[in-house]
Structures are given as structure tokens and as C-alpha cells.
Amino acid sequence: MRPLILVTNDDGIKAGGLESLVKVLKTIGDVVIVAPNESYSGMSHAITVKTPLYAKLVKEKEGLKLYKVNGTPVDCVKLAINVLLERKPDLLVSGINHGTNSSISLHYSGTVGAAREGALNQVPAIGFSLLNYSYGADFSEAARIAEHVVRSVLNDKLPAGTFLNVNIPDAHPVKGAKIARQSKGKWIEEFVEREDPRGRKYYWLTGHFENMEPEAKDTDEYYLAKGYAAIVPCHLDATNFNLLPYLKEQNYEL
Template sequence: MKNHKPTILVVNDDDIDAPGIHALISVMKELGNVVVVAPDTPQSGMGHAITIAKPLRLDKVGLYEGVEMYKTSGTPVDCVKLAVNKIFKGKKPDLCVSGINHGLNHSINVIYSGTMSAAVEGAIESIPSIGFSYDDFTYAADFSKCLPFVKVIAQRVLEHGLPAGTLLNVNFPKTDTIKGIKICRQANAKYAEEFDERLDPHKRKYYWLTGVFQNADKGEDTDVWALDNYYASVVPIQFDMTAHHAIPLLNTWKFNEEK
């Protein structure tokens, strides 16, 4: 078992040609045998969407030497489902990594993120999973300062595994020097959203979603604080969304009593 070379599934939401996924592949090649399944078009903000109303395409491509790569017409979550069912044929990889996303997925953004939803799907499949994101939306983003941290985080997960039902949400600040890694909680922060109303050439209204990020959480143990202070944030998250603390309260409401 000591000579076992791990199999690593790499996915993303920015599409198979995005620089972020190629940066991630370069690191994962150092750690194991890499299989890539990624969307053929950008899928940012797709959350945990799956494709059910139309057929899915899955095509093998040769974009990266020595790496088995596929592109699909589906969502980031579809990428993981197709990999497990059609490429690995039910045999699970040792690790699933998603990203590196062009743009942060901290605080509440984790719910909307296609990058993180792909990692969540990996965890649902009992695969140790990590989502990586970087605070630079541009296509020309330089991921080089993130890569040493990507490698050590992936190595530790391969060595130790993760608690059942848990995955990691990792975000990197855009800075000359990343100070280190902070294990954090998700900040109570979100976008104050607005819809910018405009008119098309036919005088019909249409809308662009806009917003300003607002952080109501002043704690120094959050992902937002870590990133603002030039640390990489690592938040353990789970797909069990049960609000366990609310169960005792709801049990006092006596739903089964006759009126």
C-alpha cells in the first residue's frame, strides 16, 4: 500500500480551458494519477444544479499531456456524477479537487458556487473533497502563489482523510505574500443585491444582478477576516443542512396535538 499512487479527480466550473484548472492539474500531477472532467462552457453560479431535461455529452480531449481529460455539456455536479458512474465505473478516486476558481467562494457564496457544489458532490459520494478559489476574476489570473498551499492541503487530506460528510472550502487572497493558512468558520456575510433595470433595443425591460458585499461578522476567526489579512482560509463544511439546534424548539410546538 505504501507504493499506491492516489487517483485524483479534478473538476471545475470555469470550463475545461480555464487557467485555474490547468494550475490545479499541474499540482495534482505531482501527487497522483489525474483524471479531469470539466464543463465545456463556463458554469459559474450554477450551485448544485444537475441536468435532467436534456442529454449529456462526454468527450475525451487531449489538452494536457499525460492526463486523462474529458469535457461535458453538463454542470459541475454532473462532472462528478459522470466521473463516478461512467469513468471510474463506481470505483471512487482517492481525492476530488475542484477549481481553482477565478473569484472567491467565501461566506455565503459557498451556496451558489458551482466550484464548491462539485466538491460537495464528491463528499456526497464519500470521496475526500476540496474546493479551491482565488480572489481574481480575470482570465489572466496568476495562481503561482496559491500552488504551494494547494499542494500541502491536498497532501494532508490524502494522508489523513476527512471526517465523514465533511469537505474543505479553501480561498486564497490576491497578495504578493500569502502569510499562511487559517482554519476558519464561514463568515456571516453576503451581498446586498440589486437588479439593474435596462431596456433592450425593442424597449423591453431586462435585468442584470448586481450587489455590494457586506460583512456583518466582526469575528477574527472567519474566512473573510483571514482573507482580508492575507491568509488562505480553510473552512470545513458539510452537506447535512439540518439545523440540529432547532429540533428541540420545534418539538415544543406539539404539531400532533388535535386542535
Template sequence: MTETNRKPLILVTNDDGIKAGGLVALVKVLKEFGDVVIAAPNESYSGMAHAITVKHPLYAKLVKDKKGLKLYKINGTPVDCVKLAINQLLDRKPDLVVSGINHGANSSISLHYSGTMGAAREGALSDIPSVGFSLLNYSYEADFTKAAEIARDVIKNMLAQKLPQGAYLNVNVPDGNEVKGLKTVRQANGRWVEEFIERKDPRGRDYYWLTGSFKNLEPDATDTDEYVLSQGYASLVPCQLDSTAHALISELKSYETSHK
């Protein structure tokens, strides 16, 4: 197969581990579009954001190798998986990095905590069109049928029209089989109201379990991911690597000093 007519190479990962139902559903769709290489964590790494492993070595075990599909099991975070695949495991740069389908929402501020979205961000850092998919259902028995359909539509468009450099996509899908469609919106302004459950271990030492609830700080806004999800639509939020608050640059000129 020549350079011009070879199939797209799609790198897939997640943060729920190689046995997660969302990964299985996603790979089934991606095989329709090209050759698929899965580089996924050996266990759940939810909430790892953009964490990387620096204190112990990484191991990649080739679990499956057949025409059009390879599966590597890696003892690292989702970002580790993407880094290792791009730099060591693949014989060429992938055409897409796809992460998910996550078990649970990564809308609004949650994308900053998400290992799923960390992996998509890492793909964008290597100038590869990247996307993370999430379903608003935390159960491992969740039905990913509609989320897979949404993923199919998004992947088709991403292959047809490359994202601008530094951009990546965050897609969240409501639970159930009555999803009305997909809306492109902005990230809602929200935050997690965090609480810690305090307990004592058998030796009398205090320990803490993190819990909490999400609070939408703009519940009346109709152009956000939280709103369209509540209306039965999947949300597509375009994200970017540039974290600069551009509107503040001129305002903060007053901070400037000159040292000789």
C-alpha cells in the first residue's frame, strides 16, 4: 500500500483500563476507518489528568496482534500510553488519537481532572488531531450504543477536515438511547464542591476519602455543554493547548517592571 492510499492509523487509549466496555465499543467503530493500535492502561487511571510516570519504568505488553489491530497493555497513565506509543511503539505518526469512551462525564471543569482528556491533550501536543469521548454513565454495564454512533460521526468529520494546530475535542454523550443529536458549545463555568469523609484505620490513624458534587455556576446559560446535555444532546467542546488569558495581557501591563 502506497503512502497516498494507505489506511489512517488511529491510536486509541482510555483511563478505565483495557477491559472497559467503552474502549471495546469505541474500537469497534474505529476499525471501520483505519488501522487501530490500542495503547491502554492495565488498570483504571481515572482522575489522573495529565499525569506522567517518572519514578518507575513503563512496560508495554503486546496482548493482541492481527491485521489492522494491535493491543498493548501498559502499566502507566493514559498520557504515558500516548507518549510511549507515539515515541516507541508505532512505526509512524498516527493520523488520530482517540480516547474513551469514558465511563462517566467529563463536561465542564471535569475535563481538567480527566485522564481521558489528558490523553487527548497529549495527542494535540504532538500535533495530532485528538478527541476524548465520554458517556454520562459510570456503570461498567453501561450501554455505549448511542455514544458509539456519535463517535462514528465525529471521527468521520475529523478525518475529512483536520483540526487546527493546538486544538482538540471534548465530546460528552447523555445516557440512554434517546440522544437527539450533537451540539457544538462552550465549556460551562462550574466547579466541584469537594468534601472529605474522615475515618480511622485499625491503627487509629485518620484517613480521608475524597467525595463531593458538581455545581453549575451558570445554570441559566443555554450555550454550554451542561445545558445541551440536560436537553438530551451530546456536547462537542473545542479545546486548545494555549492557556493564555489573552484578554488580560494589556490589563496586566501595569505589573511590568524593568531591572538593570
């Protein structure tokens, strides 16, 4: 039996990254795409609870189905696993995203949020992102890296409760792929203040990313700058185990 691969993204069903990803995944297994009907970038792990969800089958042929959903990437994963699929997928793949989700950005990412939801459902999951925001980005190298990582995960599996966040530089060719840790960084946020025709103030969120450890040589930001894809293993357990003994010593317990 060919592996069943669930695919989603946060850029919507017409995104070039999704199309490039599906082309390589079809050579590996049967693909079911359940993706948002429009862009839901920056949604992280958001879910829809106040309005109904609709899933429309857009395309169906041997080895491929495409659904569009009026919800977030995580909505798409939940709906696929609980309603649309006949069996649990062997792998969930999210992306390929237009733009980076390295360092602290993974916490805001709808692409990574979908992969996290896969892990919550005991499905091996990977999020892919390309460091290029343009509509006409060339995803050929990103798709090549994605195929390599997907085949590796299907062959070797992932421990329960884990998923991969893979970022790929906008390089031709990409030098290779390296295992890395999430770099420490932050977004320097700025709000541009403007006024609408009725005299009401409104704000646009802007800003720029700052790498807080530019000298570190084991991070995703380091390898991306060197022309390598960065594979960061992530897990669901948010416990800070190093802090447990300290809190117990400081009389936090009753």
C-alpha cells in the first residue's frame, strides 16, 4: 500500500509552494490536499469555533484529492483527520511556505501550526518554508529538499510527539540540509499609524527580525545564511525540565 500523505499550507490552495510540493509527493504516495481557500499566514495554532467550516472537493483523480476549506491550517488538519480521510495518514506535510519560519517565527506560523497539529494526532509531520516572499518564487530546490526529508521520515519515522520545522534558503543550488536548533531571536515590532477617510486612526504591523546570537554555529539562522536547509526537530511538551528543581526549592509548592 502506498503511503497516504496529507498536505496543507497557510498560503491557500493556489500557492506556488503547494503546487511544487505536491508534484514530488505524488511520486512517493497517495496525496490528499486539504488547504485553506485563501491565505491564513500568521495564524499559528488558531482554530475556528464561532463559524461553520465548509470543505469542498475541488479535484479528484487516482492518487490525488484536493479539498478547499474556509478555515485555518489547523482547521484543515482537524477536518481531514476526523472527517475527510478514510484512514489516518502516514505523514502530514505543510507548505512549502512563502517566507521563512525559522527562529522565533515558528511560533507565529500557520505552516508550523499545522505540523504541530499533526503531531498532536500522532501523525509524523513536517513543515517546509522557503526564504522567498515573492509570488513568483522558484520552489524547485525547496521541493528537492522536501522530497529528501519526506522519504527519510517515512523510512525512519519520528518519535511520538515530535515534528520537523524545515527552512530552505533561496539558493540555487541549495548546498544540502543540516540538523540545527532554533536560534534565539525576536521581532522588533513597529506599528505604522494612519488615518482612514472618516478620521479614525488605524495601524499596520511592521518590523524586522533580530538574531540574538549571530555568532552561534549550530542554529537554523546560521545554516540558512551559509546556503543550507535547516532541519529543526520540535516537540509538543513545553515543560522546562531544567526549571523544575529550582521551583521546588523556592517554595512554590504547597
